[in-house]
Amino acid sequence: MSTEELFYLPISEVAKRIETKKLSPVELTQTYLDRATKLGPKLNAFATLTPELALEQAKAAEKEIQHGHYRGPLHGIPYAAKDLLAVKGVPTTWGAKPYAQQIFDYDATVIEHLTRVGAILIGKASMIELAGGLGYRFASASLQGAAKNPWDTKCWTCGSSSGSGAIVAAGLAAFAIGTETWGSIVCPSAFCGISGLRPTYGRVSRYGAMAAAPSMDKIGPLARSADDCARVFSAIAGHDFKDRSTVPIDRGAFTYSPSLDLKSRPLKLGWLTNAWQHIDPAVAKLLAAAEKTVRKFFPGTKSAALPEGPFEDVANITMNVEAAASFRELIRSGRVSELSDPTSQIAGYLNEQFSAADYLRAQSIREILQKKMEAIFEVFDVLVAPALPIVATPLETNLESALSFPDPLGAIGNLCGLPALSVPCGFTDKNLPAGLQFVARAGDDYSAIQAGRTFQLHTDWHRRHPKVI
């Protein structure tokens, strides 16, 4: 096997080699660091590399494994974390100039969990400034510059977990941690041809993570497959007394075993007919094939429709008002003017003007929406739809025009805290990936993973990788 292939192996394969001592965590980490040092800057993928920490963790992992203390499938596995997660003593810039020198003296809970299972942090992934909390119009709205898509470096990876997407697609780490308030895990997964899990709201602690819109922010993995996502998710999920928004202790943890029978409970799938108003013809062709696969391996799949209402408006006002509160100090101090995108510089002032009455009315509509979605999930276990109706856009695209199409599923999924798994479902003639998303009821992350795993059992799109030079 070539070293190149090693970078794209699923976690399960790498773990097997590490556990049987055929692969040294130190050598693996050094190889990844070398690759990240060489290719990371070409893609604007990393905010910071952490070679000293990584090698220290790798040496400790190697020593433990040599002494027979194997911690599990993430032991010795290199990963990257979005640069809004606190890592003790390492810069955490939130992708934004005003926070370029910010250093925390503690680890985010997600980082703690991953350290505990022996994963190796090789760096912080670049991101859109403030995770897009104050809006942005261009891919370049990041302290690290526009993240370039490994499938075509003239294209974007999508945001705001833009570096996380580039890192996984280019094989610069075995997996990466991203976050989503609205679209920031699903979109980079689709644009980069990788798998990404947006967990149920409250399933993963956000202690130590930058807050954008606290009632919608979620943390999840981007990886090579649904199986890999599940392995990472099982390590980071769980109640956290330091984050009161996490679900209760008996519902937080996620126990995953790949040997669980995928057919143990036949899933009832609903193919959404109104997730997107217009689908790019190149993507539509791939989706037609994906739909055939879905219907073949999930017999009984029926058409389904999202409820209609002003749900995108509700998601927008929720995000805007909460982000204005999250970044109040930045806005009031005037330092918001240091952000790179003109939209981000002024949006906060406007968002502060929304009234509490309108915000609360939006939350009432959100309550109604949650009931409507509960009714849909009485009929279906999983809803399926294109992750996005387009493929990766050129780096210089004005996102206000090219990515401003209606996204009711994104709004509904994030307002209701629904888990979603995006998996690659084909490549266009220009060799750009398209994604398919599986959305389940809140708390039922397993069904989204089960559907994604089944799809990937019968397709090989997730095994493809770009030629990165």
Next chain:
Amino acid sequence: MSLEAQPALDRIRSYHLENGDSPALYLKPLVEREKKPSAPASAGATAPKKS
């Protein structure tokens, strides 16, 4: 930007609400979901995990 925000506010203000539609905790349905089957804890179990 204000002009762009106004139609969204109009739609939110005109959406019909009943007296009982006041906002609850954000994800109330999640913590109330008692009626769904629970998940298996280990490999070989017969039903998928729920939580």
